[in-house]
Amino acid sequence: MRWSRRCGRRRCGSMPTSADPGSGATGKGADAGLAALYQERILDHYRRPRHKGTLDRATGVHGVKNPLCGDDVTVAVLMRDDIVVEARYTGTGCSIMQATASMLMGLVHGRARGEIETLARRFDAMLTSGTADAALGELDALAGVATFKARHKCARLPWQALLRALADGGR
Amino acid sequence: MSAGGTGFRDLRSDFPLLAASPELVYLDSAATSQKPRAVLNAIREYYATANANPHRGAYKLSGAATDAYHGARREIARFLGAADPDTLIFTRGTTESMNLLATAWGLTHVHRGDRVVVTRLEHHANFVTWQQLARAVGAEFRICELTPDGQVDLDQLRLLVTANTRVVAFGHVSNALGTINDVREIVRIAHAIGAVAFCDGAQGAPHLRVGFEQLGVDAYAFSGHKMLGPMGIGGVIVRRRILDAMHPYQFGGDMIEFVFDGDSTWNVLPHKFEAGTPNVEGAVGLAAAVRYLDALGMDAVRAHEVTLTRYAMEQLATIEGLHLFGPASAEARSGVVSFTLGDIHPHDLSTMLDVDGICVRAGHHCAQPLMRALHVTSTVRASFYVYNTAEDVDALVASLRKAQVRFHAHVG
Numbered sequence: 003m004r005w006s007r008r009c010g011r012r013r014c015g016s017m018p019t020s021a022d023p024g025s026g027a028t029g030k031g032a033d034a035g036l037a038a039l040y041q042e043r044i045l046d047h048y049r050r051p052r053h054k055g056t057l058d059r060a061t062g063v064h065g066v067k068n069p070l071c072g073d074d075v076t077v078a079v080l081m082r083d084d085i086v087v088e089a090r091y092t093g094t095g096c097s098i099m100q101a102t103a104s105m106l107m108g109l110v111h112g113r114a115r116g117e118i119e120t121l122a123r124r125f126d127a128m129l130t131s132g133t134a135d136a137a138l139g140e141l142d143a144l145a146g147v148a149t150f151k152a153r154h155k156c157a158r159l160p161w162q163a164l165l166r167a168l169a170d171g172g173r
Numbered sequence: 174m175s176a177g178g179t180g181f182r183d184l185r186s187d188f189p190l191l192a193a194s195p196e197l198v199y200l201d202s203a204a205t206s207q208k209p210r211a212v213l214n215a216i217r218e219y220y221a222t223a224n225a226n227p228h229r230g231a232y233k234l235s236g237a238a239t240d241a242y243h244g245a246r247r248e249i250a251r252f253l254g255a256a257d258p259d260t261l262i263f264t265r266g267t268t269e270s271m272n273l274l275a276t277a278w279g280l281t282h283v284h285r286g287d288r289v290v291v292t293r294l295e296h297h298a299n300f301v302t303w304q305q306l307a308r309a310v311g312a313e314f315r316i317c318e319l320t321p322d323g324q325v326d327l328d329q330l331r332l333l334v335t336a337n338t339r340v341v342a343f344g345h346v347s348n349a350l351g352t353i354n355d356v357r358e359i360v361r362i363a364h365a366i367g368a369v370a371f372c373d374g375a376q377g378a379p380h381l382r383v384g385f386e387q388l389g390v391d392a393y394a395f396s397g398h399k400m401l402g403p404m405g406i407g408g409v410i411v412r413r414r415i416l417d418a419m420h421p422y423q424f425g426g427d428m429i430e431f432v433f434d435g436d437s438t439w440n441v442l443p444h445k446f447e448a449g450t451p452n453v454e455g456a457v458g459l460a461a462a463v464r465y466l467d468a469l470g471m472d473a474v475r476a477h478e479v480t481l482t483r484y485a486m487e488q489l490a491t492i493e494g495l496h497l498f499g500p501a502s503a504e505a506r507s508g509v510v511s512f513t514l515g516d517i518h519p520h521d522l523s524t525m526l527d528v529d530g531i532c533v534r535a536g537h538h539c540a541q542p543l544m545r546a547l548h549v550t551s552t553v554r555a556s557f558y559v560y561n562t563a564e565d566v567d568a569l570v571a572s573l574r575k576a577q578v579r580f581h582a583h584v585g
Contacts, residue, residue, distance in 0.1 A: 033528065035528065036524075036525060036528045036579070039524065040521075040525075040579060040580070045580070070536055070537075071519070071520050071535070071536050071537070071550065071551050072536075072537055072541075072544070072550030072551055073520075073550070094550070095518065096518035096519075096520040096521045097518060097521050098520075098521070150524055152520075152524070152527075153520070153524060156520065
């Protein structure tokens with residue numbers, strides 16, 4: 003890890019507001035990286051979550067917990083003929099986890115299990131590459147997480163719960 | 174140059190990592206400290222001039238390694254105020270030290286129906302070890318709760334430590350809140366009914382003058398890497414009569430005296446508890462670290478941290494929505510401030526601080542039982558050490574304000 007010269011004391015740069023997914027998480031462009039991570043769409047889903055709640059007639063329910071931070075998310079799905087008819091989540095956690103869960107429930111609506119598993123692989127690939135993937139719908143906003151390795155787990159948590167819930171529901 | 178009026182010169186130039194990263198604001202010394210050049214040089218010097226397997230060879234070089242290892246033991250024992258260096262057992266750190274005590278002492282001294290007492294402040298290393306010992310032998314495991322400002326409730330402790338209590342295991346200083354415990358009083362309470370008092374000093378030894386003999390504890394565990402030394406070395410000082418009554422922790426080379434086909438006898442202290450080739454590099458590095466701390470003076474180290482902590486507490490109090498956990502006065506804590514900021518999740522906050530080059534810990538601080546009692550899942554913790562300055566506090570506060578604006582500008 004390299005850091006630029008200590009300038010007098012602290013913060014030479016200003017705080018850009020536009021998203022710049024190509025920038026790194028440290029040094030120059032760090033604020034742009036932060037803007038990409040906490041862009042408006044993510045914070046909006048965090049504050050006004052969609053598809054939050056439980057399902058009475060769920061065919062699959064699964065909860066996972068991140069022991070490092072105590073965050074937890076439970077996903078409930080209603081499947082009919084291998085298609086997700088309804089998906090909801092409950093849980094507590096950081097903005098990245100909550101926003102991912104909120105967007106993800108919308109994404110999987112009306113899709114087949116196999117298709118969702120393919121999207122899960124594409125989401126993982128996006129976290130590695132940092133390149134937004136339009137196939138992921140609103141979730142392409144999470145591409146900015148790529149440069150923050152410590153936060154990958156936050157974005158993956160709702161996916162883990164979903165895939166397990168789908169496996170339960172498929173039985 | 175004085176560092177923010179606390180009386181220390183700016184020590185960053187002594188620490189190669191900090192000197193090479195002028196923008197870095199390292200506020201996670203409770204997790205691990207940075208290392209001064211003197212420590213790095215001592216390790217290099219040992220390998221360049223004295224490396225051999227200690228205690229083994231009859232040749233001079235092995236003797237040099239043996240001398241380096243036991244010379245380090247004497248220096249570290251003196252630094253911690255232990256009169257008998259042979260009762261300082263080297264381990265990998267506090268975690269291994271507590272496991273050593275719970276296993277080698279606990280399994281033979283704690284029985285079904287006995288009681289084991291810890292406090293709500295404990296790090297998992299000093300909580301889970303005793304919890305599991307109690308489960309293994311069928312003893313009762315009791316947790317002493319805290320007063321509202323995060324101190325061990327000594328009145329409750331007096332009630333909890335009953336005649337069947339065998340051990341009171343407690344931290345010198347809380348890693349999560351910085352609370353400095355009243356060690357002597359806890360020892361008095363334990364000894365009054367004949368229980369032993371084992372102290373987890375992982376967060377005490379780096380920041381306070383320990384004075385093992387004056388504290389009166391029966392064992393004091395510490396980690397080298399939190400006190401400017403290398404990772405992988407630490408130890409525990411234990412009263413000789415307790416060590417003599419203990420079965421070995423691990424078996425192997427060095428710790429034996431005679432090995433017969435059917436049984437074996439054990440080497441004298443400290444070797445009885447140090448099986449296998451020891452971490453000489455670690456011991457030599459830690460000795461260099463305590464020399465560095467001695468040169469600064471532990472009273473000056475403490476004064477520096479109190480000044481910084483008081484300043485940090487004053488500055489943090491000016492941030493709206495910031496909730497600070499732990500004792501209300503800087504004098505009652507070591508250099509730790511643990512807090513939450515409004516409804517911003519600690520992990521979101523630490524990412525935003527990280528982008529400004531500020532290293533803090535966000536999480537449960539290996540103290541899940543404490544987090545439950547505080548009704549939080551995690552907090553942000555900033556912790557100070559000798560190389561931190563008032564400017565580091567200013568950078569933290571400025572970055573927190575910036576994070577607050579960013580988060581609430583979008584979502585408020």
